Amino acid sequence: MVSPERDTSTLFEHLPIGAYRVALDGQLLQVNAAFLRLHRCQDFAQLHRLYKESGFNTYVQPQRRKDFEAELRQQGKVKDFVSELFRLSDGKPIWVREHAHVITDKVGKLLGVEGTVEDITRERKARSALRKSEAMLRNVMQTIPDQIWVKDLDGVYLTCNDAFASALGIQVEDIIGTRDAHWVEESIAQRFLLSDQWALQAGRTVTFEENNASHINPDEQLFEVHKTPMRDAQGKVIGILGVSRNIQARKDAEALLRDTTEQLELAIMGAELGRWDHDLSMEPGYRMDARAFSMLGRASDDATLPRAWSQFVHPDDLAPVAQALHSHLSGQSTAYQAEYRALHANGNWIWLSSRGKVVQTRKDGTPLRMVGTLMDITARKQAEESLLATRAELQATLDALPDLLFEFSAQGHYRAVHSQFKGALRLAPDKLIGRTLHEVLPRDAADACMRALRQATEEGRSNGVQYCLDVGSNQKWFELSVVRKPRVGDEELRFIAIARDITERKEAEEAIRHLAFHDPLTGLPNRRLLTDRLQNAIAQSQRSREHGALMFLDLDRFKQLNDSRGHEIGDQLLQEVARRLQHCIRQVDTVARLGGDEFVVLLHNLGSEPDAARLHTSMIGYKILASLNEPYVLGDAQHSTTPSIGITLFAGSPTEASEVLKKADTAMYAAKQRGRNNVCFFEDIPPIAPSKSA
Ligand SMILES: Nc1nc2c(ncn2[C@@H]2O[C@H](COP(=O)(O)OP(=O)(O)OP(=O)(O)O)[C@@H](O)[C@H]2O)c(=O)[nH]1
Known part of the structure; x- marks a missing residue:
């Protein structure tokens, strides 16, 4: 023992x-x-x-x-x-x-x-480490925005983080030691339990999505839940760890992205765009989709093969396309954009518009991948070319037009100036735009143009309005043709106006008019104009009761000069006689040549006194006689001539011009008979006695 x-x-x-x-x-x-x-x-x-x-x-x-x-x-x-x-x-x-x-x-x-x-040194170290790791775990749990909780096998909460507690609307301390049934509806608690059991039976983490409506998730937000069996050091399952994350925003974003992607795809299809994808890290790395490839008339089977981006590009367009590409890859442009010709399988060149962007870069910013679209713009290019050709033709036509071409508003604002002959404009085109006709042209000319615009407003067009302008040191005449432009939508009403320089035509018309009323040799009024003026003078005399007088002159023996020295010398004499006659009278009076060596002088406003009128006329008659008697230098020789002058007076009573002319002619004839170089008044000619036999 x-x-x-x-x-x-x-x-x-x-x-x-x-x-x-x-x-x-x-x-x-x-x-x-x-x-x-x-x-x-x-x-x-x-x-x-x-x-x-x-x-x-x-x-x-x-x-x-x-x-x-x-x-x-x-x-x-x-x-x-x-x-x-x-x-x-x-x-x-x-x-x-x-x-x-x-x-x-x-x-x-x-x-x-x-x-x-x-x-207990090691024990203390372990405890301290444990305390630290517990604190760390608590911190991690609080920091993570996800909801985290731990339950034991009986479904009793051992711990949870604030995110989980606040989702339930209570404090962390209140949850610990309770079960789901304390906080959620029975049906929800049942569902939680089922998923706990699923994880426990599976013996691993199970993940599922959940959006059950309950008072803790009234908006039916979508949560991603992970449940993991928790084991002790010996591997025995002692509880369950739950992590729940609100993925509604992510799902919404994914749905939006899906929608956007689908819409983009539809838009790309609708716009008949092809797509390309350029892997910049490899060469060749340019891939087209089937639609892009079929634009080139090529079989879609080969579409996705990587190729050089330049494979189908026209040699002349390579440099500008490469430049556009470089500009985007080096960050100078926000997007890549190029138009180039590409080789169609049928051997023709078609026009493509290519647009794209870098979508992926390395960490250092080096571009890795570009994506973009291709659009067949051949039809547009052809339309542009034919539009350019039409424009060039139109411009050439405009350039060839000797006219000024303007666009006006209905209120007379200059809207456009299409004119090659800028010198004919009163202001440079850019200064004209926006101003009104009245701000640019003299009043008369502006009024005339506005008249034409008003007519075109009402009738659609206006032709023939004329106006006169001082251009430089010359006076120029213009004739306006205005057409109302067809209106597109609610566009401003506009007018195309062509101003044609008609100065030459005006001058020609004036010359013709002058010829019709004037003697071409001396420039004096001819018989027609004289008759007109004589009629006016008679009418005026009737109104004013003032006298007028008409002198008829005929050169004496003019035929001899013609015969001896020729017609031209005769013409020179006639011209000099015309000049001398004009010097002898007032501006208001008229000298006319009737033809041959016959001239007529018409005197106006000789007063109402007959004697004074006769005296005045007589003085002028003798003045003319004296003037024409002066010697002439014709060619290289001197010449002398004389006139015979017949005069008649008229006043008040209605008389025909031809009657007055006849009287003056008669008086002239009397002057010839009295020996020429003489002045004879019709009124002085004794009346011819009626013949006895009559
Ligand atoms: N140089 C020139 N001669 C003209 C022109 N028109 C007519 N004559 C000539 O003028 C002459 C007119 O002569 P008359 O007046 O009939 O005769 P005259 O020799 O003047 O004789 P008297 O009048 O009787 O003194 C004719 O020989 C015409 O041929 C013309 O435009 N130029």
Whole structure:
């Protein structure tokens, strides 16, 4: 049988933690093997020596020994006394937990102290690490926006984060220890339970989406839920970890993207666009889709093969296309855009419009991938070309037109000037635009143009309105043709106006008119104009009762000059006579040549007194006689001539011009008969006696 003492001693020896006995003076009496291991000592002697050297106090904080002894004195024992000690062998600090009690003999006399010392350095480190990792886990759980919770196998919440608690509308502390049924409808709690069981049975993380309407998810937002069985260190399932994430916004964005992509696809199809995808990291890396490829008349089977972007591009268009590409790839342009000719399978060149953008870059910004569209613009290009040709033709026609071409508003604003002959304009075209006719032209001309515009407004066109302008130092005549432009939509009413320079025509007309009323040799009014003026003078005389007079002149023996010196010399004489006659009369009076060597002078406003009128006329008649008697230089010889002048007066009474002319002619004839170079008044000719036989 083993004695109790021996049992105690064996137990002491084999305790897994350090055990000691000390005397009242602190001397070590006995330690066990574990105590020696704790202090890394070989044997009791080494330990004892080191212990003595330390002065019986190995506490890192010396105060702790005093605390230990005080507690022992007061309580007779010390429990769970944790302190830091210096390990006796190497002086390294270690953490220990101590229990001790005093030893007494049978009568209660104090003999010493007996205690245990347990090295808890590793345990403390582990606890501290655990505390740290727990804190970290808590932080992570709070930081993650997802809802996180942990339930045990009975469905009781062990922990959760704020996101989860606030989704339920309560505090974290309120959730712990409760079940789902506390917070959600029974049906929802049931569904939660089913998914928990699914994860537990599967023995792995299960993921599913959930949007069940409940008071914690009234908007039926979509959540992605992960449930994972939780295991202890031995791999035994002890609970379930849940993570739930609101993916409504992501789903909406995905749906929008899908919609947009579909719409884009539809738009691309609707616009008959082809697509290309250019992988810039490889060569060749340009791929077309079937639609793009079929634009080139090529079989869609080969469409997706990578090729050089330049494969079908017209050689003359390579440089500009490469330039556009470079400009976008180097970031100078926000998008790539080029129009070029491409080789159709039938051998023709078609026009393509290519647009695209870089959609992927390396980290350093180097472009990696471009995508874009192709559009067949051959028809547009052809239309543009024919439009350009038509425009060029129109411009050439306009350039060839000797006219000024304008566009006006109905209010007379210059809207456009199409004229080659800018010199004929009063202002430069850019200065004309926006101004009105009245701001640019003199009043009469502007009024005439506005008249034409008004007529064109009412009738659609206007032709023939004429106006006169000073252009430079010349006076020019213009004739206006105006057409109302067909209106497109609610566009302003406009008029095309052609102003034709008709100065030459006007001058020709004037010359013709002059010829009709004037004698070409002397420029004097002819018989027709004289007759007209004579009629006017007679009419005026009737109104005013003033006298007028008509002189009829015929050169004496003019025929001889013609015959002797020729017709031309005769003409020269007639011209000089015309000049002298004009010098003898007032501006208001008229000298006319009737033909041959016959001239007529018409005098106006000779007053109402007959004698005064006759005297005045007589004076002029003799003045003319004297003037024409002056010698003439004709060619290289002098010549003399004389006129015979017949005069008649008229006043008040109605008379025919021919009658007056006849009287003057008669008087002239009388002057001839009186020996020529003479002045004779018709009124002085004695009336011819009626013949006896009559
Ligand atoms: N040089 C020239 N001669 C003309 C022109 N028209 C007519 N004559 C000539 O003028 C002459 C007119 O002569 P008359 O008046 O009949 O005779 P005359 O010699 O003047 O004789 P009297 O009048 O009786 O003194 C004719 O010889 C015509 O041929 C003309 O435009 N130029």
